Amino acid sequence: MHIPATGMPAAAILATLRNFKAHDMDWQAGRVFAYVYQPDEATAALVKDAYMLYLTENCLDPTTFPSTAKLESDIVRMLANLLQGDEQVAGNVTSGGTESILLAVKTARDWARVHRPHILQPEMVLSRTAHAAFHKAAHYLGVRPVVVDFDPVTFAADVTAMEAAITPNTILLVASAPCYSQGVIDPVEAIAALARTHGLLCHVDACVGGIHLSFLRKLGAPVTPFDFSVPGVTSISVDMHKYGYAAKGASVVLYRDRSLRRHQIFASTDTTAYTIINPTALSSRSAGPLAGAWAILHYLGEAGYLELVATVQAATARLIEGVNRIADLRVLGQPAMSMFAFTSETINVFMLADVLRRRGWYVQPQFSTPRSPRNLHLSVTYGVAHNVEALLTDLAASVEEVKAQPPFDRDFLQTVAAALADDPSPATLAALMAAVGLQPGALPKETALINEVLDALPDAVANAVLIDFFNELG
Numbered sequence: 001m002h003i004p005a006t007g008m009p010a011a012a013i014l015a016t017l018r019n020f021k022a023h024d025m026d027w028q029a030g031r032v033f034a035y036v037y038q039p040d041e042a043t044a045a046l047v048k049d050a051y052m053l054y055l056t057e058n059c060l061d062p063t064t065f066p067s068t069a070k071l072e073s074d075i076v077r078m079l080a081n082l083l084q085g086d087e088q089v090a091g092n093v094t095s096g097g098t099e100s101i102l103l104a105v106k107t108a109r110d111w112a113r114v115h116r117p118h119i120l121q122p123e124m125v126l127s128r129t130a131h132a133a134f135h136k137a138a139h140y141l142g143v144r145p146v147v148v149d150f151d152p153v154t155f156a157a158d159v160t161a162m163e164a165a166i167t168p169n170t171i172l173l174v175a176s177a178p179c180y181s182q183g184v185i186d187p188v189e190a191i192a193a194l195a196r197t198h199g200l201l202c203h204v205d206a207c208v209g210g211i212h213l214s215f216l217r218k219l220g221a222p223v224t225p226f227d228f229s230v231p232g233v234t235s236i237s238v239d240m241h242k243y244g245y246a247a248k249g250a251s252v253v254l255y256r257d258r259s260l261r262r263h264q265i266f267a268s269t270d271t272t273a274y275t276i277i278n279p280t281a282l283s284s285r286s287a288g289p290l291a292g293a294w295a296i297l298h299y300l301g302e303a304g305y306l307e308l309v310a311t312v313q314a315a316t317a318r319l320i321e322g323v324n325r326i327a328d329l330r331v332l333g334q335p336a337m338s339m340f341a342f343t344s345e346t347i348n349v350f351m352l353a354d355v356l357r358r359r360g361w362y363v364q365p366q367f368s369t370p371r372s373p374r375n376l377h378l379s380v381t382y383g384v385a386h387n388v389e390a391l392l393t394d395l396a397a398s399v400e401e402v403k404a405q406p407p408f409d410r411d412f413l414q415t416v417a418a419a420l421a422d423d424p425s426p427a428t429l430a431a432l433m434a435a436v437g438l439q440p441g442a443l444p445k446e447t448a449l450i451n452e453v454l455d456a457l458p459d460a461v462a463n464a465v466l467i468d469f470f471n472e473l474g
């Protein structure tokens with residue numbers, strides 16, 4: 001494709017862009033139980049207007065655009081207060097949970113360079129339920145992730161295993177509030193106490209839970225303490241673009257105090273160009289996400305968030321009860337809020353996800369681990385809450401549909417997994433993709449068979465296969 005020689009009319013361009021979405025899942029109908037966090041229409045419209053109002057302002061230079069600094073400090077203060085921090089707490093708005101986590105790990109690494117200079121190969125200890133963003137941070141920053149297993153019944157981090165994993169090289173302990181996969185809160189108090197005992201930092205990943213859980217507590221529900229009220233918690237990530245219902249591109253990373261946050265900031269006067277002072281990973285960035293986040297916090301206020309949380313919790317309780325009533329399905333662990341996962345001992349849940357997709361629903365397949373079975377994840381948000389009964393009806397019918405389908409050919413699957421494990425090269429992958437009916441560079445419509453193969457592979461091989469597959473796209 002080339003840039004067109006002459007421009008196209010605006011109306012045709014917008015029509016084409018709308019058309020591109022024709023094959024996307026219909027999130028606006030509230031049938032996508034992941035990826036999208038949609039408030040009511042009036043709130044969503046306000047967020048969009050606020051975003052567009054600041055689309056062009058650049059957060060890179062708050063001396064040129066002081067409004068961007070004002071938006072950022074207001075958002076940071078509101079969330080620091082919500083998370084029971086005092087005026088010492090300092091933080092920044094980032095582009096998302098991954099960037100917030102990346103920065104928290106970088107901060108820990110650079111804090112250790114100053115305060116634990118003998119450590120040459122820093123390590124962080126985390127449960128297998130922690131988000132992949134920590135593995136990405138480890139990969140980018142040269143910090144070794146030491147992964148420990150979780151309680152296979154509750155899915156909470158195993159604090160005894162975490163303690164056993166601490167070495168003289170450990171700099172950081174990680175807790176999730178909750179973890180994404182099964183929606184379970186780790187024993188944050190015990191993990192933070194462990195960090196204090198060993199002179200370590202402790203990051204709480206409250207990317208999904210920080211806002212929702214705080215309001216759930218305000219509604220009177222029992223919520224495991226997870227925020228700055230817990231001694232020993234040194235940093236927290238909390239996403240505005242998840243259960244804060246803001247537009248994508250807005251997360252917050254908070255530190256107990258400025259002496260810690262200092263390690264996050266990068267400055268450079270080393271070039272022929274303008275002075276760079278970047279508290280976050282990105283340099284130029286639109287102030288749109290900040291304006292969207294600032295707007296929704298003011299528009300909903302505490303009362304609005306309490307209402308959203310109450311609606312979502314009622315829908316989640318009904319959904320969990322309905323799933324557990326289907327004899328073939330079982331909810332995993334003890335979900336703390338509005339995200340959970342279920343498994344089956346009798347049917348193939350990867351096939352179930354495809355059957356549901358054919359009926360217009362998106363639920364998210366998750367792989368097995370040595371301690372947990374393959375399962376399907378659902379994030380319940382305001383935008384999908386009205387569809388719970390409809391989903392339960394289709395879920396029951398889909399379970400029966402899967403039972404009527406022939407199972408995958410075990411021999412074929414084993415051959416595929418063995419071939420990839422032996423030789424995870426792009427050539428083997430291309431041959432196997434063709435065997436399962438996939439063209440290189442094409443996105444699959446149905447994923448059960450692919451997930452079946454990936455789930456059977458060791459993580460390192462599956463990761464290599466996925467990297468090669470994506471490398472062929474686009």
Ligand SMILES: Cc1ncc(COP(=O)(O)O)c(C=O)c1O
Nearest residue numbers: 096097098131133179180207208
């Ligand atoms: C617990 C948790 N942490 C971090 C992230 C990463 O957030 P993002 O996708 O905004 O980078 C997610 C995403 O779902 C998450 O659930």
